[in-house]
Amino acid sequence: MMPVVQPTVVLNRQRIIQNISRIQFKAQQTGTRFRPHFKTHHSAQVAEIFRELGIAHITVSSVDMAIYFADHGWTDICIAFPVNYLDWDRISALSKAITLHVIVDSIEVAEFIVRHAQHPLHIWIDCDTGYHRTGIPWEHLDDIGQMAETLSGGLHIRLEGIITHAGESYSCRSLAEILDVFNYTLHRMQHVQRHLASLGYPHAISLGDTPTVSRCTSLAGIDEVRPGNLVFYDLTQLTIGSCTAQDIAIAVACPVVSKYTHRHELLVHGGGVHLSKDRIESNGRTIFGRVIDPISWDFEEPYMDIVRLCQEHGMIKVSPEQFERISIGDTIYIAPVHSCMVMDLFFGEMVCFTPT
Amino acid sequence: MMPVVQPTVVLNRQRIIQNISRIQFKAQQTGTRFRPHFKTHHSAQVAEIFRELGIAHITVSSVDMAIYFADHGWTDICIAFPVNYLDWDRISALSKAITLHVIVDSIEVAEFIVRHAQHPLHIWIDCDTGYHRTGIPWEHLDDIGQMAETLSGGLHIRLEGIITHAGESYSCRSLAEILDVFNYTLHRMQHVQRHLASLGYPHAISLGDTPTVSRCTSLAGIDEVRPGNLVFYDLTQLTIGSCTAQDIAIAVACPVVSKYTHRHELLVHGGGVHLSKDRIESNGRTIFGRVIDPISWDFEEPYMDIVRLCQEHGMIKVSPEQFERISIGDTIYIAPVHSCMVMDLFFGEMVCFTPT
Numbered sequence A, B: 001m002m003p004v005v006q007p008t009v010v011l012n013r014q015r016i017i018q019n020i021s022r023i024q025f026k027a028q029q030t031g032t033r034f035r036p037h038f039k040t041h042h043s044a045q046v047a048e049i050f051r052e053l054g055i056a057h058i059t060v061s062s063v064d065m066a067i068y069f070a071d072h073g074w075t076d077i078c079i080a081f082p083v084n085y086l087d088w089d090r091i092s093a094l095s096k097a098i099t100l101h102v103i104v105d106s107i108e109v110a111e112f113i114v115r116h117a118q119h120p121l122h123i124w125i126d127c128d129t130g131y132h133r134t135g136i137p138w139e140h141l142d143d144i145g146q147m148a149e150t151l152s153g154g155l156h157i158r159l160e161g162i163i164t165h166a167g168e169s170y171s172c173r174s175l176a177e178i179l180d181v182f183n184y185t186l187h188r189m190q191h192v193q194r195h196l197a198s199l200g201y202p203h204a205i206s207l208g209d210t211p212t213v214s215r216c217t218s219l220a221g222i223d224e225v226r227p228g229n230l231v232f233y234d235l236t237q238l239t240i241g242s243c244t245a246q247d248i249a250i251a252v253a254c255p256v257v258s259k260y261t262h263r264h265e266l267l268v269h270g271g272g273v274h275l276s277k278d279r280i281e282s283n284g285r286t287i288f289g290r291v292i293d294p295i296s297w298d299f300e301e302p303y304m305d306i307v308r309l310c311q312e313h314g315m316i317k318v319s320p321e322q323f324e325r326i327s328i329g330d331t332i333y334i335a336p337v338h339s340c341m342v343m344d345l346f347f348g349e350m351v352c353f354t355p356t
Helices: A013-029 A045-052 A063-071 A085-097 A107-116 A141-152 A167-171 A175-199 A209-214 A233-241 A320-325 A339-345 B011-031 B044-052 B061-070 B085-095 B107-116 B141-152 B168-173 B175-199 B210-216 B237-238 B320-325 B339-345
Strands: A008-009 A058-060 A076-082 A098-106 A121-128 A157-164 A204-207 A252-262 A265-269 A281-282 A285-286 A291-292 A305-309 A313-317 A331-336 B008-011 B059-062 B074-084 B097-103 B121-128 B158-166 B204-209 B250-260 B265-269 B280-282 B285-287 B288-293 B305-309 B311-319 B331-336
Touching: A008 B011, A013 A045, A013 A058, A058 A063, A063 A076, A063 B158, A076 A121, A076 B074, A076 B250, A085 A098, A085 A107, A085 B339, A107 A121, A107 A141, A121 A141, A121 A175, A141 A157, A141 A175, A157 A175, A167 A175, A167 A233, A175 A204, A175 A209, A209 A233, A209 B331, A252 B074, A265 A331, A265 B141, A265 B305, A285 B210, A331 A339, A331 B168, A339 B339, B011 B210, B011 B331, B059 B061, B061 B074, B061 B085, B074 B121, B085 B097, B085 B107, B097 B107, B107 B121, B121 B141, B121 B175, B141 B175, B158 B175, B168 B175, B168 B210, B168 B237, B175 B204, B175 B210, B210 B237, B237 B280, B250 B339, B265 B331, B285 B305, B331 B339
Parallel strands: A058 A076, A076 A098, A098 A121, A121 A157, A157 A204, B059 B074, B074 B097, B097 B121, B121 B158, B158 B204
Antiparallel strands: A008 A252, A252 A265, A252 A331, A265 A313, A281 A285, A291 A305, A291 A331, A305 A313, B008 B250, B250 B265, B250 B331, B265 B311, B280 B285, B288 B305, B288 B331, B305 B311
16 A cells, blocks of 8 residues: 555445445336436546446536536436526536436426526426425425426426435434335325326426435335435445445545654544545544545544544544554545545545555 | 626625734734735635735645645745655755745654755744644653754754644633633743753744734734634634624625525525535524625624535525515625635635725
């Protein structure tokens, strides 16, 4: 293992392939379209792994990101963020160039789109099934019906159905809780689906979020799933119960720059601008990352955690034995709290892969 | 005010000039060198304002950042992060090209530098005066003396003295607490200074951190100060008591993309990849940013706060009246929790300035 001079993202290719294949297989069992969310990696390099596995439909979270992946040859993209009509020129240009899916949750914007669309545009009605971020509340069937009616007026509009992101699954801490979110989300979406069907509108169902899609046993009744984090997972997903430690496929390799004898702490170059300020509670303390072994890709025990994080500094608490073993100049591999934020921070930089 | 299509950093030039000038004046009173930390803005555009005000010495937090500013014509730079000897080639090249200051806190690295330095290199001994991040504990006078002895052996080494960052001032919540940190930090540094003086070594004192430097009444006895955040301040500094709301000179302008009637919340395009995941507690809730008026640059009352933050989504809680007043397509100005992280996230992108 070469020492790294600066913080560097290292990806475990074998685990990435396993993680993608598992969901791909589950989706194939029920004829569900697997449209992975590429915001997690935001990387043309990583995207190639998906392409080699036969993935052709993708999700992104911004117009910038849609343009980036369109430029890298992806031709069927869903922007899973409500349409910002101020950005219409770029959205319209994309809808001419590729098969573009968008989501809407306000009548005002839907009317704007109907008036302005000049190229085929696939639209999903965003439903709020409990996360309370975006979407029309699922119980408001009249509003959802009115939205479908508005959209059907557009010459170039291809209404697809309803979409949701059950982000409340990020508060789960057990399989039972994850499955509960999955079940009520699907029931609520099917309730809306029946209503749209009764009115004669298209009514496909698209679900997101990595925890429920990772742990549910069947995707029956779901037309499309859009998990993103599954490609790498991270400490957050491990805490939720979406994955095992053996599924985590991303680490930030950081150089040890100094050591502090009296408190058994290591300084690594690896701070908030590399790992983000996302944090989790673990064993009664707030942590910003956990050290893994670079050979086994398993946690080093006793756990070595980043317990404080500044812009460029990461402070790792270690045992007396670990303190003796680790030297200045060594490379430490850190499993991050939130892989999506890490990849955003390293956007445009080369990432390294472990050998397959 | 033109509406923004995408999240955009807006800087208040007049407040920036005021913020810089206030510290510059205070430093001039005591002949203290003002060496502002440029990690906060990390922007050649903003750096020009400092240059116009006569600033010539700067601080950065990484070798990358030192190279960036050297490329933009800055010729006296301190890298306030312990030397990573794996990165020696770049450090050595910089020390040839410009006046370079570095910090060390381990004998092992000091010995490496003494063996390898081929160009003049200014060195500060990093002391831990209470923050427990980097540095030799200030009470360990023997270790500090040994470090000075080691460094004096180097042909090209210019030992300057001792440096500290009293980062514990970020836990302060009142002027009294800030001044307490300032006073004990200075006393501890002067204790070390007397020891080095008694041994005949150089013993200048360099202090960092925005809270103490902003609020102390005099910098007497201090040779150099390196605050960074003072250029913009932010909600964290306001909470600490380092500044007033009228000093905050940075906002992220975000478009309103959707509205949710039943919960009086606005969706803005402005998430963790723009504002970072830094947060503070305010009025019993966790917030990620607070809306200001784009004309007065004062908080809009009742406060409109970002109460939830995803990768691209910001959710702003508003009153019924504000909800009626604000429309989809409007631009909202958000004072961030941590300005340094925002500027890192926008690194390489153009920032806007208010008219002077």
